[in-house]
Every structure is written in C-alpha cells, then in structure tokens.
Amino acid sequence: MREKNKIIKDRYQLKRVIARGGMGKVFEAYDLKENRPVALKLLELNGPQAIQRFHREYESLCKINHPNIVKVYERFCIENRFFLVMEYVRGISLLEFIRNPRYHRITRQEQLKMFIDLSASIVEIHKLNIGHRDIKPSNIILNLRSKSIKLVDFGLAKQKAIDMTLTDAGALIGTPSYLSPEQINGDWSTKSDVFSLALSLYQFIIWLDHSPFQGSSKINTMINIQSKKLPILTDAISQEVKWLELLSDVIEKAMHKKPEKRICMSQFHQELKNIYRQSTTKKQNKNITNAKIFFKYFWLVLLVMCCFISTFFITILCIALPVWMISYHVEGAILDPQMELTYSGKKLGVICFGLGILYSCLLMGYARIFIGISVSSVAFLLFWDINIIRRSR
Incomplete structure (x- = not known):
C-alpha cells in the first residue's frame, strides 16, 4: 500500500x-x-x-x-x-551520532552538557513516579544545530504504583545491552534508569558504537552486566584530566551493581552539573590566562619595536650631526669645496650606538630588553655601512 x-x-x-x-x-x-x-x-x-x-x-x-x-x-x-x-524532533539518534566520525569534533564539555539536560528530564519523570526502563542511545534524539537533546520512546515506561501484571514473571523489559543488573533478575526501580543513563554516557564519552557490556550473545551480554567491571573512564580514553577523573568516579557510583548502593537520578544530575561547572571554570581561567599572556607580549613586542626604531633614528642623528658639522666647519674654517668627505658609519656607529642604548634605557627601564636592543643595534650598524658623502657642487 x-x-x-x-x-x-x-x-x-x-x-x-x-x-x-x-x-x-x-x-x-x-x-x-x-x-x-x-x-x-x-x-x-x-x-x-x-x-x-x-x-x-x-x-x-x-x-x-x-x-x-x-x-x-x-x-x-x-x-x-x-x-x-x-x-516531531528534527535530528538523529545519539547512536547514529556516535557511529559517524564527522560528529566527533564536539568537546567533552558539550557531551557532558547534553547528559546534564537529559538527566534533568529524567529527574522530573521520576518525581511523577514514572520510569523510562529503556534508556539507550537509540532512544535519545539529538538536534545537530542546537545540540539540544530529547528522550523518546516511552513504550516501556512504568508507574511504580501500577501492578506488575503487565509484565510476565521473569520477562526482560528493555534492551538487554543497557539493562541494569536488577532488571536482568526481573526487578526494577528508578535507579535502573540511573544505571542505563550512566552506561549511555560512558559509551558516548569514549565514542563506542555499541554497549560496553555487549557480548557475543544475549546471555553473554547479561553475564557481563552482572559481573564485568568497565575500565576507568580516563583509562578508556587515555586522557588524565581532573574533571574527567571526577566524572569517572560519578559514573562508577551510578553504575554500581547493587541498586541500594547506587546514587539516585537527582544526585547523578547534581554531580554532573558540579563537574561541568568545574570543567568550564578551568577552561575560562585558561582562556583568561592566555589572553593576559597575549596582551603582555603584544605590548612588550610593540615597545621593543618602538625602542628599536627610536634607537635607530637617534643613532643616525648621532652619526649625521657630527658629519654635517665636520662637513661645513672645522675649527671655524670652511672646508675646501673641492674636497670630498667620506665618513664611515660602521666605525662611528660602534662608538655612537651606546648613546642610543642609553636613550633606550631611560625610555624603557627593562634590562632584558636593552640587551636585545644593544645586540640588534650593533649587528645593524656593523653590517650596514653608512657612507655619508658630501660632494662639491
């Protein structure tokens, strides 16, 4: 049809x-x-x-x-x-997002922020005594433009007050790879959603295209969920960052095999918020530090350039003025018009560059800058032979 x-x-x-x-x-x-x-x-x-x-x-x-x-x-x-x-939610599932390498450019802070929003929504449904029971990446829709995230498919949602007659005794409700240990045993609580959400976050952070507990068969998968301990998050991604270590600890608490020792969704949400705040604060501090360093060296370079230019013109002045005076006056006598005067700036520059450096010292006051300027001035004046020639008309 x-x-x-x-x-x-x-x-x-x-x-x-x-x-x-x-x-x-x-x-x-x-x-x-x-x-x-x-x-x-x-x-x-x-x-x-x-x-x-x-x-x-x-x-x-x-x-x-x-x-x-x-x-x-x-x-x-x-x-x-x-x-x-x-x-209608425009976007793709989180599972599709994970499996497409071109989307892996987002930062870990952005990944964490998505799950903060998601955990906030589950906190609200738990307040209504409703559990999702099938949280997994394929039931999470991500808008690629806004990076907003939505939880879908409440077909297995259960109210705690509803009688268990809707589920056959011992029947598995949910996707095996994302079940909590107690769900495998036929039990369920709101903390089961915590386990499934933390598992999805773990998979998202390490960019794994399947559940970390997935085995060669459903039986192997369920055995892994009940007994396998996942690698520490920082080991799985080979990155040691303080806030990622904290996130690893929180995920471990959220995925405890025993539900009574597992944190609740509101605690999980608050922990994620605290870690996100810490990660962004450090990033902001780093950006501020980088900006300070940039402006510090920007002004430093600018001042050095100004100082060098000033030194150059002062040195030229020191060379040109005596030559001009010698050209026209020698003890009050006018030089022979036919005489050609050649004056080597290389020699006089070595003598006079110190005047420019002294001027720079008075202008700047930074000893380490003056050394650099001195070396630059000497090199400049030694290798550039300034010849000032006064020819007779």
Whole structure:
C-alpha cells in the first residue's frame, strides 16, 4: 500500500518512514489542522497487554512537560491499528551520532552538557513516579544545530504504583545491552534508569558504537552486566584530566551493581552539573590566562619595536650631526669645496650606538630588553655601512 502522502483521520498527511520496529513504524507526518510537522507512531498490537502498554505510554507522556522529553498530542485507533501523535524532533539518534566520525569534533564539555539536560528530564519523570526502563542511545534524539537533546520512546515506561501484571514473571523489559543488573533478575526501580543513563554516557564519552557490556550473545551480554567491571573512564580514553577523573568516579557510583548502593537520578544530575561547572571554570581561567599572556607580549613586542626604531633614528642623528658639522666647519674654517668627505658609519656607529642604548634605557627601564636592543643595534650598524658623502657642487 502506498503510504506517502496518505492522509490519516482527515488530518495527518504521511511524509516518510523515520523508524521501524517489530510492532510498527514511526512516520514523519504533517498536521493539516495545526499546520505543524508531527511524528505519527503506528502500532500493530496483539493482545491486551500490548494495548495497555500503548495507553500507558500516552498517559505517561501526557503527565510530562519538559523541554528534553518528546511531547504527545493525541492517540486514536483505526481498524485495530493504534496511532500515537507526538512532537516531531528534527535530528538523529545519539547512536547514529556516535557511529559517524564527522560528529566527533564536539568537546567533552558539550557531551557532558547534553547528559546534564537529559538527566534533568529524567529527574522530573521520576518525581511523577514514572520510569523510562529503556534508556539507550537509540532512544535519545539529538538536534545537530542546537545540540539540544530529547528522550523518546516511552513504550516501556512504568508507574511504580501500577501492578506488575503487565509484565510476565521473569520477562526482560528493555534492551538487554543497557539493562541494569536488577532488571536482568526481573526487578526494577528508578535507579535502573540511573544505571542505563550512566552506561549511555560512558559509551558516548569514549565514542563506542555499541554497549560496553555487549557480548557475543544475549546471555553473554547479561553475564557481563552482572559481573564485568568497565575500565576507568580516563583509562578508556587515555586522557588524565581532573574533571574527567571526577566524572569517572560519578559514573562508577551510578553504575554500581547493587541498586541500594547506587546514587539516585537527582544526585547523578547534581554531580554532573558540579563537574561541568568545574570543567568550564578551568577552561575560562585558561582562556583568561592566555589572553593576559597575549596582551603582555603584544605590548612588550610593540615597545621593543618602538625602542628599536627610536634607537635607530637617534643613532643616525648621532652619526649625521657630527658629519654635517665636520662637513661645513672645522675649527671655524670652511672646508675646501673641492674636497670630498667620506665618513664611515660602521666605525662611528660602534662608538655612537651606546648613546642610543642609553636613550633606550631611560625610555624603557627593562634590562632584558636593552640587551636585545644593544645586540640588534650593533649587528645593524656593523653590517650596514653608512657612507655619508658630501660632494662639491
């Protein structure tokens, strides 16, 4: 069936498929009534549990109003096909971002800032007793222009007060590579989201194109999650920076195998904020220091140039004035007009350059600058032979 340009419910015009899954598709569509792009999620649901999860995703999203969480507009059902109308987020998934090397130019501070915003959104949904339960890079959408980030796909979202009957006993809910150890054992708490988010951040920082716990099979992956200890972040990226060491410690606390020893999402968010503040403060201080050094040496070079130019003209004056005087007056007598006077500036310059240096010393007052000027003046005057010739007319 041709889906492009098809109009659903006399309102939503389908544009293209932007995601596919085992239970359905997600379309980019256009809301003809509100004149805005939307994401239209089409689900083929079988059984009461799947239908209840569909309604739960809608109800969960309706309760959330946060700039880093996708908004939901409407739900409806046509011929046993269930539709969820959501905010259309322009961008790519974090997983696609990680896997494309041309995006790796962003700074680690920018990476950290994205997850600060993301953790803030999850803090808000936890306040509503809602957990996402499937946090992973493919469920995080990144806007390439603004670097804003949004969490999507609340299909597995669960309210703590809801009865566990929607999940079969012992069934795994979530993507195996990003599950927390307790989820593998069939348990769940809001701290499970902390584990999954910290794992996604770890993967993002080291630019790994798959979960660090991913094994050759689902069983191996789950064994890794329960028993494997990940390398320290600074070792994984071979970069020893103080704030990265702090980040490594925080991620380790957020990924503790035992949920009771794991920090909560609000603590994780606050820790990330503190580390980000520290990293940017040091960067600002470094920029300020660099600026001070630049201006210090800029003015230093400028003063040296001025001093050198002054020395040059003073020396020339010291050479030219005596020659001029000698040319016209020798003990009050006029020289023979036929006489040609050749005066070597090389010799006189060696004698007179000291006058220029003395002038520079009085002008500047920096001994190390004067040495440089002295050497420059001597070299200049020794190698440039100034011959001032007065010829008779």
